[in-house]
Amino acid sequence: xxxxxxxxxxxxxxxxxxxxxxxxxxxxxxxxxxxxxxxxxxxxxxxxxxxxxxxxxxxxxxxxxxxxxxxxxxxxxxxxxxxxxxxxxxxxxxxxxxxxxxxxxxxxxxxxxxxxxxxxxxxxxxxxxxxxxxxxxxxxxxxxxxxxxxxxxxxxxxxxxxxxxxxxxxxxxxxxxxxxxxxxxxxxxxxxxxxxxxxxxxxxxxxxxxxxxxxxxxxxxxxxxxxxxxxxxxxxxxxxxxxxxxxxxxxxxxxxxxxxxxxxxxxxxxxxxxxxxxxxxxxxxxxxxx
Amino acid sequence: xxxxxxxxxxxxxxxxxxxxxxxxxxxxxxxxxxxxxxxxxxxxxxxxxxxxxxxxxxxxxxxxxxxxxxxxxxxxxxxxxxxxxxxxxxxxxxxxxxxxxxxxxxxxxxxxxxxxxxxxxxxxxxxxxxxxxxxxxxxxxxxxxxxxxxxxxxxxxxxxxxxxxxxxxxxxxxxxxxxxxxxxxxxxxxxxxxxxxxxxxxxxxxxxxxxxxxxxxxxxxxxxxxxxxxxxxxxxxxxxxxxxxxxxxxxxxxxxxxxxxxxxxxxxxxxxxxxxxxxxxxxxxxxxxxxxxxxxxxxxxxxxxxxxxxxxxxxxxxxxxxxxxxxxxxxxxxxxxxxxxxxxxxxxxxxxxxxxxxxxxxxxxxxxxxxxxxxxxxxxxxxxxxxxxxxxxxxxxxxxxxxxxxxxxxxxxxxxxxxxxxxxxxxxxxxxxxxxxxxxxxxxxxxxxxxxxxxxxxxxxxxxxxxxxxxxxxxxxxxxxxxxxxxxxxxxxxxxxxxxxxxxxxxxxxxxxxxxxxxxxxxxxxxxxxxxxxxxxxxxxxxxxxxxxxxxxxxxxxxxxxxxxxxxxxxxxxxxxxxxxxxxxxxxxxxxxxxxxxxxxxxxxxxxxxxxxxxxxxxxxxxxxxxxxxxxxxxxxxxxxxxxxxxxxxxxxxxxxxxxxxxxxxxxxxxxx
Numbered sequence: 001x002x003x004x005x006x007x008x009x010x011x012x013x014x015x016x017x018x019x020x021x022x023x024x025x026x027x028x029x030x031x032x033x034x035x036x037x038x039x040x041x042x043x044x045x046x047x048x049x050x051x052x053x054x055x056x057x058x059x060x061x062x063x064x065x066x067x068x069x070x071x072x073x074x075x076x077x078x079x080x081x082x083x084x085x086x087x088x089x090x091x092x093x094x095x096x097x098x099x100x101x102x103x104x105x106x107x108x109x110x111x112x113x114x115x116x117x118x119x120x121x122x123x124x125x126x127x128x129x130x131x132x133x134x135x136x137x138x139x140x141x142x143x144x145x146x147x148x149x150x151x152x153x154x155x156x157x158x159x160x161x162x163x164x165x166x167x168x169x170x171x172x173x174x175x176x177x178x179x180x181x182x183x184x185x186x187x188x189x190x191x192x193x194x195x196x197x198x199x200x201x202x203x204x205x206x207x208x209x210x211x212x213x214x215x216x217x218x219x220x221x222x223x224x225x226x227x228x229x230x231x232x233x234x235x236x237x238x239x240x241x242x243x244x245x246x247x248x249x250x251x252x253x254x255x256x257x258x259x260x261x262x263x264x265x266x267x268x269x270x271x272x273x274x275x276x277x278x279x280x281x282x283x284x285x286x287x288x289x290x
Numbered sequence: 291x292x293x294x295x296x297x298x299x300x301x302x303x304x305x306x307x308x309x310x311x312x313x314x315x316x317x318x319x320x321x322x323x324x325x326x327x328x329x330x331x332x333x334x335x336x337x338x339x340x341x342x343x344x345x346x347x348x349x350x351x352x353x354x355x356x357x358x359x360x361x362x363x364x365x366x367x368x369x370x371x372x373x374x375x376x377x378x379x380x381x382x383x384x385x386x387x388x389x390x391x392x393x394x395x396x397x398x399x400x401x402x403x404x405x406x407x408x409x410x411x412x413x414x415x416x417x418x419x420x421x422x423x424x425x426x427x428x429x430x431x432x433x434x435x436x437x438x439x440x441x442x443x444x445x446x447x448x449x450x451x452x453x454x455x456x457x458x459x460x461x462x463x464x465x466x467x468x469x470x471x472x473x474x475x476x477x478x479x480x481x482x483x484x485x486x487x488x489x490x491x492x493x494x495x496x497x498x499x500x501x502x503x504x505x506x507x508x509x510x511x512x513x514x515x516x517x518x519x520x521x522x523x524x525x526x527x528x529x530x531x532x533x534x535x536x537x538x539x540x541x542x543x544x545x546x547x548x549x550x551x552x553x554x555x556x557x558x559x560x561x562x563x564x565x566x567x568x569x570x571x572x573x574x575x576x577x578x579x580x581x582x583x584x585x586x587x588x589x590x591x592x593x594x595x596x597x598x599x600x601x602x603x604x605x606x607x608x609x610x611x612x613x614x615x616x617x618x619x620x621x622x623x624x625x626x627x628x629x630x631x632x633x634x635x636x637x638x639x640x641x642x643x644x645x646x647x648x649x650x651x652x653x654x655x656x657x658x659x660x661x662x663x664x665x666x667x668x669x670x671x672x673x674x675x676x677x678x679x680x681x682x683x684x685x686x687x688x689x690x691x692x693x694x695x696x697x698x699x700x701x702x703x704x705x706x707x708x709x710x711x712x713x714x715x716x717x718x719x720x721x722x723x724x725x726x727x728x729x730x731x732x733x734x735x736x737x738x739x740x741x742x743x744x745x746x747x748x749x750x751x752x753x754x755x756x757x758x759x760x761x762x763x764x765x766x767x768x769x770x771x772x773x774x775x776x777x778x779x780x781x782x783x784x785x786x787x788x789x790x791x792x793x794x795x796x797x798x799x800x801x802x803x804x805x806x807x808x809x810x811x812x813x814x815x816x817x818x819x820x821x822x823x824x825x826x827x828x829x830x831x832x833x834x835x836x837x838x839x840x841x842x843x844x845x846x847x848x849x850x851x852x853x854x855x856x857x858x859x860x861x862x863x864x865x866x867x868x869x870x871x872x873x874x875x876x877x878x879x880x881x882x883x884x885x886x887x888x889x890x891x892x893x894x895x896x897x898x899x900x901x902x903x904x905x906x907x908x909x910x911x912x913x914x915x916x917x918x919x920x921x922x923x924x925x926x927x928x929x930x931x932x933x934x935x936x937x938x939x940x941x942x943x944x945x946x947x948x949x950x951x952x953x954x955x956x957x958x959x960x961x962x963x
Contacts, residue, residue: 060891089893089894089895090892090893090894091892194891194893195891195941196888196890196941196943199942202941204952207951227940277899277938278894278895278897278898278899278938279898
């Protein structure tokens with residue numbers, strides 16, 4: 001923690017950056033912090049409650065962030081993949097951001113989660129995580145951390161859903177989506193949702209109904225998930241932000257599995273690996289072409 | 291409020307027989323926004339078009355729907371009519387009530403209902419059409435020809451004679467291609483060199499042709515009328531400006547036993563060489579891999595090991611320090627004439643192909659391929675035109691020719707017919723008999739494909755006058771028995787297995803595209819088939835064009851071709867290009883993609899998926915000049931209107947003009963309403 005605070009202080013006081021995006025102690029656990037004054041660097045924390053993916057604040061569609069000047073951002077290994085995604089899709093220039101990597105031992109599903117981290121409180125993406133060491137970073141701080149507690153559960157749930165008959169699976173998702181109030185929190189929090197104008201807001205023609213109605217809800221969630229195919233970094237923020245507890249992570253995870261299977265692509269913090277949507281390889285499977 | 295005119299065509303009986311055109315006009319006339327609706331016997335006829343023009347003027351129409359045939363047939367006709375009446379042509383659309391309706395239905399009432407629906411949704415589309423302007427692009431009246439074989443030579447000469455500037459790029463040290471290796475040509479047995487070399491010299495001397503031998507196309511950018519081609523001139527290590535082609539360097543060269551590519555490895559050449567005496571340009575190149583000087587240098591020998599050629603050159607033209615150079619040329623059109631290569635009879639085969647273990651994988655020295663036989667028969671060849679077998683230099687008295695080696699054999703990887711083998715094998719048997727009067731040629735064939743002018747007569751002549759023995763069947767095995775090659779096959783006409791003793795065997799191996807053709811096709815954004823041959827835009831109607839505008843095909847890069855076919859294709863491609871160059875500007879339909887810069891987030895998925903490289907990046911700046919963002923822009927000259935960007939764009943910020951989401955949406959809504 002001291003190391004992180006010192007680094008932030010140096011970056012700010014030297015004028016290298018105008019803002020350090022990190023976490024601080026809030027009234028309900030950890031919360032994002034935007035440190036612009038070197039003297040405030042001591043507010044920065046990093047522990048198992050820092051579950052947020054701060055890369056969303058790098059989106060060029062957040063002009064209030066741009067006004068703070070060049071940013072340094074604290075990322076966990078998984079968050080670094082989002083920064084790589086933004087670099088890959090030319091939303092951020094590498095020279096315009098200082099990346100501070102932190103070594104992670106898993107985070108809690110809830111930023112207010114009490115210590116210690118247990119199999120019950122850990123975020124569902126963390127057990128079995130392979131991205132705990134950030135590679136895309138200018139600075140890496142902290143000691144190596146222990147493995148997150150618990151065992152992966154999501155693939156078993158996906159397998160359960162896959163095993164269902166189509167009508168049953170349809171009914172499952174209809175029931176989940178029925179709770180959606182179309183608040184768009186999943187979109188706003190997502191670091192990879194950076195369009196100037198979301199297709200969900202398009203009129204003339206309006207592709208997606210915007211009121212909370214089963215048809216529009218379904219169209220929205222399917223569209224959102226498909227627009228994340230090969231782009232989602234599995235940070236779990238959409239699901240965490242959802243006030244209706246819709247298991248969006250399952251949809252993302254399912255699609256990521258398909259993308260990995262078909263295009264041998266997995267979310268990575270190496271921005272030079274091309275995203276499957278615009279990359280063609282002779283080994284791409286083409287059996288769908290008759 | 292829209293004022294749409296609907297014009298329903300009977301197409302004589304074609305539509306009128308099944309569709310009640312009067313009722314279609316009547317129903318359409320009731321639609322909101324339709325100001326005029328009539329039917330007529332032949333809408334495309336002069337009086338029919340006059341009806342449209344008259345209505346545009348009198349009823350002040352804002353859009354026109356012609357319910358008639360396919361837009362492929364007459365969209366241009368009706369758009370032109372609208373244009374001449376002062377209505378933007380792109381405010382006119384066709385509803386296809388012939389191919390999509392009258393021709394495929396029998397029930398008159400139902401067909402009429404469908405015709406109403408088809409016209410109705412096009413009316414909804416036209417309501418949302420906006421005037422579009424034809425795109426005009428300047429044309430660079432200069433052509434690039436890739437490949438200096440007979441096809442490339444013909445294309446270059448025809449273009450140059452037509453007044454266009456031509457850059458002819460050839461990867462080998464000399465132009466001439468495979469034709470320069472041939473001895474005589476079917477079906478007239480005229481000497482290949484005699485008819486080709488004057489054409490080569492003509493290329494060299496033509497004021498409109500810039501010959502770039504020993505060069506390759508490195509990169510291709512731009513689009514029809516405006517290509518930027520980066521060409522790599524490989525280092526010859528000989529200064530072309532100073533060399534006078536005296537040949538002293540070759541006489542002085544100490545490396546004399548390099549297998550000659552031109553002689554198909556049957557002859558030898560020096561390390562500094564011209565491929566053949568009639569080479570154009572007559573400037574030698576140093577083959578770095580076999581040159582004693584470069585080998586010594588590579589081993590780190592400080593003192594120059596050789597340098598004999600440099601000593602021998604009176605013009606000081608040898609330059610060991612020469613490096614590859616790159617030049618960028620602007621051209622308006624490109625002809626691909628990269629030709630072919632032969633199926634290898636060796637063990638190593640490209641992916642997807644299998645060699646012939648039963649023929650010894652080319653390990654029997656007197657089993658050769660067709661081009662090697664050409665070199666043996668050629669007066670300029672390694673044996674000075676005597677048919678002598680490679681192993682011991684004896685004159686073979688019995689030669690067996692095998693057709694379809696590799697071709698028409700899906701199990702070996704190639705299912706197509708190589709087209710020229712039937713003819714050149716017949717030619718070989720004749721050349722053989724003319725040179726070895728007591729020699730017996732035996733040909734194993736599947737069937738004889740001699741479909742050209744004078745071709746069948748030629749094959750008959752080989753059999754009837756020159757004594758070639760044709761055995762219908764395949765050869766299953768070939769092995770050496772002392773000096774003899776035992777050719778074991780099956781005569782399918784007599785139903786008997788046969789074993790024929792041969793002194794030499796010639797395999798008519800399949801024609802394959804040149805290696806590296808896929809990379810070239812990718813540089814040109816042109817498509818190719820599973821075998822690597824370039825795809826023509828249409829097999830019948832656009833045989834020398836590719837789907838990439840401005841890129842044309844000539845010769846065997848498209849499919850196996852003989853000389854007459856290659857020459858015809860080359861002249862056709864030249865004619866197409868001269869047609870293109872005859873206009874000051876190119877006109878393009880404006881149905882191309884357009885980016886809404888305000889909405890574009892600059893993720894550039896469109897750039898990555900565009901098959902034509904039509905997307906560029908532009909900066910958006912505010913009024914003070916501050917960079918706001920970088921967004922995509924479509925180059926309308928390059929865009930082919932495929933719509934891939936539109937489908938890929940996550941925020942739908944790029945749309946195909948004339949086919950916007952809103953237009954398609956309104957069509958679908960009209961149908962569902």
